[in-house]
Amino acid sequence: MLTARNLECIRGEHKLFSNIFFSVNPGELMFVGGPNGSGKTSLLRLLCGLSSPDSGEILWNGMDIRDLDGDYRGMMTYLGHLGGIKDDLTALENLRISCALADCEIDENQAADALGQIGLAGREMLPAKVLSQGQRRRVALARLLVVQTRLWILDEPLTALDTAAVKLIKEILEHNLSKGGMVIMTTHQEIVMTAAAVHHLTLS
Amino acid sequence: MLTARNLECIRGEHKLFSNIFFSVNPGELMFVGGPNGSGKTSLLRLLCGLSSPDSGEILWNGMDIRDLDGDYRGMMTYLGHLGGIKDDLTALENLRISCALADCEIDENQAADALGQIGLAGREMLPAKVLSQGQRRRVALARLLVVQTRLWILDEPLTALDTAAVKLIKEILEHNLSKGGMVIMTTHQEIVMTAAAVHHLTLS
Amino acid sequence: MTINWFKYASPASFYFLAGRMLPYFTALAITLLIVGLYIGFFVAPTDFQQGEAYRIIFIHVPAAWMSMFLYVVMAFWAGVGLAFNTRLSSMVASAIAPTGAMFAFLALWTGAWWGKPMWGTWWVWDARLTSELILFFLYIGFMSLQAAIDDPKRADKAGAVIALVGVVNVPIIYFSVQWWNTLHQGASVSLVQSPKMATAMLSGMLIMTLAAWMYSIVIILIRTRLIILERERHTAWVSELKEGVLE
Amino acid sequence: MKWESLSDFFAMGGYGLYVWGSYLVAMICVIGEVVLIRGRKRTLYKHLGQSRRSILRG
Amino acid sequence: MIWWIVKRDLLLAMRRRSDVLTTLFFFIIVVSLFPLGVGPEPSILRTMASGVVWVAALLASMLSLGRMFSSDYADGTLEQMLLSPVSLAALVTGKAISHWLVTGVPLVLMAPVLGIQYDLAGDALLVLTLSLLLGTPVLSLIGAIGAALTLGLRGGGVLVSILVLPLYIPVLIFGTGAVEASSAGMEFGAHFSILGALLLVSIVFSPWATAASLRISMS
Amino acid sequence: MIWWIVKRDLLLAMRRRSDVLTTLFFFIIVVSLFPLGVGPEPSILRTMASGVVWVAALLASMLSLGRMFSSDYADGTLEQMLLSPVSLAALVTGKAISHWLVTGVPLVLMAPVLGIQYDLAGDALLVLTLSLLLGTPVLSLIGAIGAALTLGLRGGGVLVSILVLPLYIPVLIFGTGAVEASSAGMEFGAHFSILGALLLVSIVFSPWATAASLRISMS
Ligand code: HEM
Ligand SMILES: Nc1ncnc2c1ncn2[C@@H]1O[C@H](COP(=O)(O)OP(=O)(O)OP(=O)(O)O)[C@@H](O)[C@H]1O
Ligand SMILES: Nc1ncnc2c1ncn2[C@@H]1O[C@H](COP(=O)(O)OP(=O)(O)OP(=O)(O)O)[C@@H](O)[C@H]1O
Ligand SMILES: [Mg+2]
Numbered sequence A, B: 001m002l003t004a005r006n007l008e009c010i011r012g013e014h015k016l017f018s019n020i021f022f023s024v025n026p027g028e029l030m031f032v033g034g035p036n037g038s039g040k041t042s043l044l045r046l047l048c049g050l051s052s053p054d055s056g057e058i059l060w061n062g063m064d065i066r067d068l069d070g071d072y073r074g075m076m077t078y079l080g081h082l083g084g085i086k087d088d089l090t091a092l093e094n095l096r097i098s099c100a101l102a103d104c105e106i107d108e109n110q111a112a113d114a115l116g117q118i119g120l121a122g123r124e125m126l127p128a129k130v131l132s133q134g135q136r137r138r139v140a141l142a143r144l145l146v147v148q149t150r151l152w153i154l155d156e157p158l159t160a161l162d163t164a165a166v167k168l169i170k171e172i173l174e175h176n177l178s179k180g181g182m183v184i185m186t187t188h189q190e191i192v193m194t195a196a197a198v199h200h201l202t203l204s
Numbered sequence C: 001m002t003i004n005w006f007k008y009a010s011p012a013s014f015y016f017l018a019g020r021m022l023p024y025f026t027a028l029a030i031t032l033l034i035v036g037l038y039i040g041f042f043v044a045p046t047d048f049q050q051g052e053a054y055r056i057i058f059i060h061v062p063a064a065w066m067s068m069f070l071y072v073v074m075a076f077w078a079g080v081g082l083a084f085n086t087r088l089s090s091m092v093a094s095a096i097a098p099t100g101a102m103f104a105f106l107a108l109w110t111g112a113w114w115g116k117p118m119w120g121t122w123w124v125w126d127a128r129l130t131s132e133l134i135l136f137f138l139y140i141g142f143m144s145l146q147a148a149i150d151d152p153k154r155a156d157k158a159g160a161v162i163a164l165v166g167v168v169n170v171p172i173i174y175f176s177v178q179w180w181n182t183l184h185q186g187a188s189v190s191l192v193q194s195p196k197m198a199t200a201m202l203s204g205m206l207i208m209t210l211a212a213w214m215y216s217i218v219i220i221l222i223r224t225r226l227i228i229l230e231r232e233r234h235t236a237w238v239s240e241l242k243e244g245v246l247e
Numbered sequence D: 001m002k003w004e005s006l007s008d009f010f011a012m013g014g015y016g017l018y019v020w021g022s023y024l025v026a027m028i029c030v031i032g033e034v035v036l037i038r039g040r041k042r043t044l045y046k047h048l049g050q051s052r053r054s055i056l057r058g
Numbered sequence E, F: 001m002i003w004w005i006v007k008r009d010l011l012l013a014m015r016r017r018s019d020v021l022t023t024l025f026f027f028i029i030v031v032s033l034f035p036l037g038v039g040p041e042p043s044i045l046r047t048m049a050s051g052v053v054w055v056a057a058l059l060a061s062m063l064s065l066g067r068m069f070s071s072d073y074a075d076g077t078l079e080q081m082l083l084s085p086v087s088l089a090a091l092v093t094g095k096a097i098s099h100w101l102v103t104g105v106p107l108v109l110m111a112p113v114l115g116i117q118y119d120l121a122g123d124a125l126l127v128l129t130l131s132l133l134l135g136t137p138v139l140s141l142i143g144a145i146g147a148a149l150t151l152g153l154r155g156g157g158v159l160v161s162i163l164v165l166p167l168y169i170p171v172l173i174f175g176t177g178a179v180e181a182s183s184a185g186m187e188f189g190a191h192f193s194i195l196g197a198l199l200l201v202s203i204v205f206s207p208w209a210t211a212a213s214l215r216i217s218m219s
């Protein structure tokens, strides 16, 4: 269970948000909404430990994520605006390496399967730089098909994707939720998902 | 009037598209649709002269755009996936310089006005690197408010924007169309616009 | 009889033409090589100053000449490719580079192995030596640039720009280095020239140069054919070729 | 015949190391180039063969 | 238009004031490393001085080539430059000028101080500085071609050095030649004329070649 | 895990085979530039040899530092590394090892040939090569710290040189010292012991410091 207590985030002279409380239980989904620049990305980066809140605390099963450190990170997957996709490596290599980094090694066949599922069959061996914007995004998202983590923190996972891919991602997220996973995500697109509970956190 | 005749585009071993014919007249809008990787970005880059078609020709008022060269480029604005936004410059400087590059110099007040209209009031002096994804996109789009060109070629202009900004961009585009401008754009989001004529070109 | 040159400017016709020419050039190269080596080792007399060491000349000079000549040829074809968008000439330019670099390396190597017994040192910073070294670097630059670019069209054009800039620079480099050297007290050693070259030596050298030339033609034709196949493997004529024997 | 014996030929009047060092490397270069081209040809042909097979399969 | 580009690039350089300083420090450090590697013998150092300063200038100028276009490329500005109705050769001239202002000029100003470290005489110092003043713009102009050609290639930073260093050699030779001629009490005007000629040739041809290379790299 | 990183980086290097070659050629070209700047006098060149080769090795190693993390940073891989449950110090060791394999080893192999250009004797050549073998891993390890600290800073390429060059100086001094001692017929074992000690110290401390720097740069 991920709990945030009294989070506050200040950037420059702007207080982006304060007094944020929420908790996300297994099987639950939280949408983080709000206009551009309202602090969604900043919040997600706090939640995954990439930066620290100006006040408040973030707990995973009751323990501060900073104390948990590697244990927490082994439990969580974050996908940001940047995909972590290397232009010079092929889609397949990109996927295998990003999985290995998340300490979940997969072999070529597993990687090719995942890429096939996400709609990149036949492009596995192309270097990422020639892929289209949406295809690059898919390579990054393919990780979700293989990782074993429970908490997914996704920053606008649907940008650049076509409708078929949006549907696919929706199914992947729902599958994770149904297994007792947790998803925290932002998006500017309307999307309806089934989950044990759907929270909406709107920043402004 | 922009006319494409028998365009063909080959990337690696894939023929992305061929036999593409269309023409866009003043006041008309063309949506380029299709799934990820179908060649939308590749088509737009052909249309603005950043790359050359494998066969076929692109005519502006009956003349090949490669022969027109600078004259054509003076008539056209292209916004791609990348915004051309410098992390180290402020939003204001970014806008002024990108306009100067398009041979349409503006002073500080005009630039500040444009940024204000597009919803960045109060952020004009922030370096682009601290702006949120949507705010960066807005800085790039602010150019559309000041340039005097007639043909706009926009590659997914709506990504990362919130609903308010989408509405704003829609109005800007419609204003250009009503003045006799032409717009060619891609997007994965549904959007309804009024124009003298709306064409849909769907790649697959 | 008129020959339609444009016909051979298409990679496909060149492929077959080159295939037909290859055996003759190969035979010529091998014959010249054997004759040249025979003259070099069994006819040419011992040099009264340098003893037998001078026999290195039979590869050194051909290699040095070829390395310079090939660079100009390479730049020429690359420039033609850039200016007229003829695929074949760019392919020929890319095919020349490795052989040119190989000859430049050989000139350097054999020169060094000649310098050790004659001058007592492997290397001096003499004008000729230095400019040959720089020529080698220019080849390397051309090849690294082309190797770093995946898209063959872009690689051709980028290579052409650097080859042309390089060819402008070669004379500048040559004269600058020569001048640079003479400003100092004369180099402690200089190229030892045999006063008058025996005809056997001279003819051996010339025949070996011709052999090197023919060898270059053979290798470049083969390499061009390979490049043509690599780049045109999706075209109809290569598919037809595949159905038959890949010769 | 200007050489007394084979060993005389290889000695090159005391300069054997240098003369043969040069010729040997020249030979290696030439052979190396030929071998490299052979390798390139082989991979290319394999590639071509493969693509024909994949056409047949598909 | 050239002016806009220069202004923008200087603004970018100023936004990170350290940028100008760092090239300069690099130059200083390289020049100062040599005595550490070679030993403190003054007579040897004096013979090396012009060579070391010039090689360091070459390297400093070359190392900053990577930055010339790559950030514009990564963020899409270059795309916009290609699409600008203004002639690309003019834009490119602007970039080369600002590169020289940011990297070349500081080196020229710093050179006399470093020459003193190597115990050069007053005359030689002056000639060294003037030779750098004439030579460094050539480095920026030639370098622009290399930078444009290697745009977006992996390992571009090192690739560019392979491409441009051989082309830099005449500048190096005549630059150091002038200093050595003056130390030896000889006429050095001819060296300067040749450096000037190199500068003219590169002013005329480099923008054109660079623009062509950019179009090639971006297509 | 270290193995994965090394494998991945080598894969990236091999994807562009020229990558390894280019660092090497950079080294060769820099070493060959000096005689052009200084003049062809063999006796002067011989005195400079170890200094020039070592400084060139320093520069070649330093210049490729930029690539060590920056592309991982730009495309978000580094973010993922920080989020990886595996110890960051291990990941970083992997990066330093692959940096050394790609840049250091080729230099060591090439050094004898370049020494010959400077007319060094056989003994001195051997010592030069061995000193590089001991010294270049230290350069990669120390360099990693600098690369991590300057990550994402504009002008990082030059900034990194300011940070690491001072740290490289001991390596340079003992490396060239060994060669000079051996040329002078003196004992050079002590120099080697110190180089070895530097290597051990940096193996122990650098991964830790680099990991800390990365965390600082990324927060
Ligand atoms: C690494 C060392 C050397 C290099 C790079 C080198 C390079 C060259 C080059 C580029 C040429 C052709 C120049 C021209 O025709 O204008 C040449 C020709 C020649 N070299 Fe060398 N050389 C080297 C060492 C030597 C040595 C040690 C000797 C003899 C002791 C030598 C003797 C000659 C001779 C006799 C020619 C033919 C000159 C002529 O007839 O034009 N070279 N060398
Ligand atoms: N140093 C700073 N000074 C002032 N404001 C800052 C500073 N750093 C960041 N900001 C502001 O903080 C906000 C960061 O927003 P964040 O990236 O979290 O937005 P977001 O909700 O993800 O927006 P988007 O929908 O556009 O992605 C922006 O409004 C930005 O202008
Ligand atoms: N060298 C290559 N070899 C094979 N395929 C290539 C090569 N270069 C590009 N492609 C393919 O060409 C297509 C380029 O698509 P483009 O970027 O135009 O797509 P798009 O319609 O804009 O997609 P998106 O909606 O994701 O932005 C991709 O499918 C890509 O995989
Ligand atoms: Mg955001």
Ligand SMILES: [Mg+2]
Binding pocket: A132, A133, A134, B040, B041, B042, B155
């Ligand atoms: Mg696209």
